[in-house]
Amino acid sequence: MTGRIVAIAAHGGFDALPLDARDRPWLALALLPACVAVAVYLATNPYPAYGAGLYAQIAAEIAANGYRPPATIPGYTAEGVPFAYPPLQFYAFALLLDLGVDPVTVARFLPSVAVVAVAVPVYLLGRDVTGSRPAGAAAATLVAVNPQILEWHVSAGGVVRAFAFLYALASIYAGYRAYTTGSRRALVAGAVLFGLTALSHPTYTLFVVASYVVLWVTLDPSPVGFVRGLAVGLGGTAIAAPWLAWAVATHGPTVFAAAAGTHGGVGGGAALLAGELSPFTLVPLAAAAYLLARGDRLLPTWIVVAELLFKQPRFAYAAGAVALAAVAVDLAGRLPERSLGDSLPSSPWPSGLVSGREGPSGRTGARAALAAALLVATAAVGGAALAAEMTAASDPSTPEFLDGDDREAMAWIASETPPDATFVAVGDAAEWLPALTDRTLLVGPWGVEWRDAGEYERHLSAFETLSTCRSAGCVESSAASVGAVPTHVYLPKGQYTVRGESTVTFGTLDRSFAAADGWTRVHENDGVVVYRSTRTTAD
Known part of the structure; x- marks a missing residue:
């Protein structure tokens, strides 16, 4: 499949514009499950899930300090705690507080904006990797209704994490375009988005770095490919450099080493693989094994690296959503032509690039309707499952910390x-x-x-x-x-x-x-x- 990715890039594909009129219905279907998930969360959680009290306090201190970064955040332990967090989302939070918005209200509603917006880069990445718009919408659906991904982004901590996830996936998609099309605009976009990620959350920053290494190794393992990735890294670092310089000057470089030793640290996912694997983990790994057997190196490598590198499985699940969409396209391409046609509906790619056979591109309305119906059904079933979980007595995914x-x-x-x-x-x-x-x-x-x-x-x-x-x-x-x-x-x-x-x-x-x-x-x-x-x- 990696060879087909390169072939798709050679055919031009989506090189001119990342979106056009043919994407509108499928992008709408990609956004639908995220909107359903957000609606279910807000309907079942009158108060924000999990906590963002420290985040609210940081934002209040920033606003009170005239938007200059405070060295210490008071109130948490007798000494207070150092302000060494990447600051971007706290400044956004502070602005909302200055506008008079209640901090609990911000923690409840703001993450939902990013949760819905994340569907766009996931759709684009799934679409481009598979050459199929329905597959892009399917990948976005799987991300939206995955409870392990959702709980960490739609909840109160999502005022930081959800936006970091958005910036990270958008940067990865830009990197994918840069490697497959040579687009300089995509390279610049990837660097800017990487900088925003670095200014938002360190774990998601590492996710972007690891993903670019995977893109380089699997798509263009050449000196030129290395320089592309390096350019993104240096560009993003330059954007984050003023904050990094301030944090080191204020707290010393050891502040980052201290934080890195908590919350599972780097490589925490390897320990999880040694224990009992959940179905949510086994399914992406099974998809990776299938695609590897089919000749794809990008998605299997991405899944395994994310699984091993992070204790938090949401990163592997995000990569796994794209992989499952790719598996669906590959299996669909193997059905008899009279049952399916030569390619999935509305796909701009020659059918041989998707199914492995040469032939004209088909646009059968019945197949498009079936794909759309399946996506709507998945959104409905996923929303119902989330509602059942979020209204359970123990509420394992979105417990409210205050009332x-x-x-x-x-x-x-x-x-x-x-x-x-x-x-x-x-x-x-x-x-x-x-x-x-x-x-x-x-x-x-x-x-x-x-x-x-x-x-x-x-x-x-x-x-x-x-x-x-x-x-x-x-x-x-x-x-x-x-x-x-x-x-x-x-x-x-x-x-x-x-x-x-x-x-x-x-x-x-x-x-x-x-x-x-x-x-x-x-x-x-x-x-x-x-x-x-x-x-x-x-x-």
Whole structure:
């Protein structure tokens, strides 16, 4: 199939324009599943899934600092955390805050914009690799309804990750065009988009770098091909250089090494392959094996590299979506001509480039209607499956970290506690506490990875332990393990989440604090109770 890719480029293909009128219906079908997924998420999640409290706090600090990058983000641990995150999306967040948009609203709605937009580069890449517009729409559909991809992008953290995913895939598509058509515009676009990715998220930046290496090795393993990839890398690095220079000058180069040692690190996917493989992993690998047997090197290599390089499987799943679309085209091309025709509908490629046989290009309306119906059905079934998962009691894909009771309690904290009050908070709502109250959270892993990998692990362990405690003494000792002595504790009542996993207190922790010496209840609503220490000076 790699040979056919080169042949497609020689025929001109989509070299003149990446989109034309023939793409419109198929691009619409590519966007439909993403719109369905977003609609299901927003309908089932009145509050954002997962957390973006630290992101909101960073954005607020940027806006308050006159859009100059702040060196430290206060509120997360007693010392605050270094601001060494790639800054692009935080500036976008800050602008929305300056326009008066509520941070929780931003975290709920903004990621959806990128989730829908991602369908465009996925469609284009799937279309160009396979020479089939329906296949491009199918690849976009598989990305949109994959719950593992969706949960990390449509949720609150998607204010950064979803846009990084968008920039990364767009850069990879531009690189594909540059390697197959020699387009200089595509090369420039790839460099700019790589720069935007580098200014958004380090893991997605590595995904782009690895993908360009795959493009070079499989499509043009020559000095000229190497220079193309190098030009993109240098161009993107030049765009990100001012931020990199500021971060190193402010925090030193070790800040990046500290963060790199957390969240699975590089090569974390290799450990996953050694364990039990999920169907979501086996299917892309099976597609890779099939395409490799058919002579394709690009997609199998891309899948294997993404699988081995990243602990997060969403990268391999994205590559696997294109591979599955390519498998479908190859299998369709092997059906008898009187059953299928010479090629898939509306394809601009000679049928021999798609099916392996020479012949005229067919445009049978029935086949186009069948492909469209299958895509619509997949979007409907995928949307129904997502709705079932997102409304489940445990909600494994989009758990909400806060609710109306949390917002009410945090509003009380902001207005009724002294500015120097310090908190230990049980459960995932903790991440939002500094951003919504302007008070300090003493225990939590958010942002600590930029300070030290060991300290990050200690804070993570302390937070997880105290969030599953059943007594006041357990909470106090867990907090003390990282030197935290809070003036207040924030306790959820009933069901809450810890690192996205649901748990229930049954009131045990509340009763323990009520009976413990040194604590007094100062606020309570249906879902939250706040205790103040009588042993500290703040009141």
